[in-house]
Amino acid sequence: MSGPDGLRPGEVAAGDLGPADGPALRVIGRARTPWGPEDCPKNIHRARERGAPAILEIDPVFAPALSGLAVGQPVIVLYWMDRARRDLLVQAPRHVDGPRGTFALRSPNRPNTISQSTVTITALDLGAGRVTVDALDCFDGTPLLDIKPWLASVDLPPGTAD
Amino acid sequence: MSGPDGLRPGEVAAGDLGPADGPALRVIGRARTPWGPEDCPKNIHRARERGAPAILEIDPVFAPALSGLAVGQPVIVLYWMDRARRDLLVQAPRHVDGPRGTFALRSPNRPNTISQSTVTITALDLGAGRVTVDALDCFDGTPLLDIKPWLASVDLPPGTAD
Numbered sequence: 005m006s007g008p009d010g011l012r013p014g015e016v017a018a019g020d021l022g023p024a025d026g027p028a029l030r031v032i033g034r035a036r037t038p039w040g041p042e043d044c045p046k047n048i049h050r051a052r053e054r055g056a057p058a059i060l061e062i063d064p065v066f067a068p069a070l071s072g073l074a075v076g077q078p079v080i081v082l083y084w085m086d087r088a089r090r091d092l093l094v095q096a097p098r099h100v101d102g103p104r105g106t107f108a109l110r111s112p113n114r115p116n117t118i119s120q121s122t123v124t125i126t127a128l129d130l131g132a133g134r135v136t137v138d139a140l141d142c143f144d145g146t147p148l149l150d151i152k153p154w155l156a157s158v159d160l161p162p163g164t165a166d
Numbered sequence: 167m168s169g170p171d172g173l174r175p176g177e178v179a180a181g182d183l184g185p186a187d188g189p190a191l192r193v194i195g196r197a198r199t200p201w202g203p204e205d206c207p208k209n210i211h212r213a214r215e216r217g218a219p220a221i222l223e224i225d226p227v228f229a230p231a232l233s234g235l236a237v238g239q240p241v242i243v244l245y246w247m248d249r250a251r252r253d254l255l256v257q258a259p260r261h262v263d264g265p266r267g268t269f270a271l272r273s274p275n276r277p278n279t280i281s282q283s284t285v286t287i288t289a290l291d292l293g294a295g296r297v298t299v300d301a302l303d304c305f306d307g308t309p310l311l312d313i314k315p316w317l318a319s320v321d322l323p324p325g326t327a328d
Binding site: 068082 | 192248266267324
């Protein structure tokens with residue numbers, strides 16, 4: 005249950021942070037998913053279970069930056085959770101045992117509402133700037149920020165890479 | 167060898183993109199590393215080989231968001247490469263066999279110059295907002311954007327998780 009400020013028991017929000025004054029992002033495209041606020045899966049694991057692919061529609065000006073990607077390749081997608089809160093410092097998600105700091109959670113609510121998942125490219129149309137991936141856990145129309153190739157040497161925890 | 171526009175043979179830059187007009191970021195702190203433009207390792211793998219830890223200095227207002235993190239935990243750090251180019255669509259890094267699209271590379275030069283590495287927390291001072299990690303491949307003073315717990319179910323390529 006949330007209070008009038010939208011906070012659950014144990015949650016802490018920052019006071020007035022003022023407007024964000026860091027660098028401005030460029031939206032490189034939009035995610036096309038089957039999900040809206042009512043039925044969006046809570047994480048990529050659950051999105052994958054539902055078996056629906058997602059499409060990354062890349063703005064034509066950035067489409068040439070897709071060259072070199074390949075079907076079957078794992079990539080990290082960064083997306084901007086534009087409906088999430090940016091002021092939550094401590095959160096109490098229902099699935100977690102007690103309140104926890106935002107940086108210890110994967111909640112979309114964070115100072116920079118960037119979410120990321122590692123997904124597999126299942127189809128590619130470079131000319132149209134369309135990248136189909138196996139799943140994505142965000143609302144249809146979510147702004148995309150980046151696509152990066154997943155690399156074991158960078159993305160696995162230290163000591164577990166080959 | 168680069169031309170007068172700073173481009174190597176085969177590289178492609180976007181025309182005038184205008185100012186970035188997406189959401190503004192919040193800088194949550196700064197990376198303290200031993201590295202400057204002359205000696206910065208090219209990737210986290212090489213940074214790790216040099217054996218120097220890095221410190222994530224988190225702004226006091228965001229320090230409460232660190233609660234729940236633990237020494238030994240793998241985390242993903244997102245940082246803003248503030249000296250990188252945002253207009254490169256196709257790049258020809260020296261270590262890669264021919265030009266490749268930006269989204270198929272981990273180059274810091276990208277529409278949103280967000281880099282990320284998976285690192286291990288080696289020390290924590292929650293009161294001071296200081297997180298020591300085993301390594302980081304960026305200049306001293308680099309703006310930090312986020313810390314996320316690394317999760318196998320989200321961050322491993324599909325099909326490789328438990």
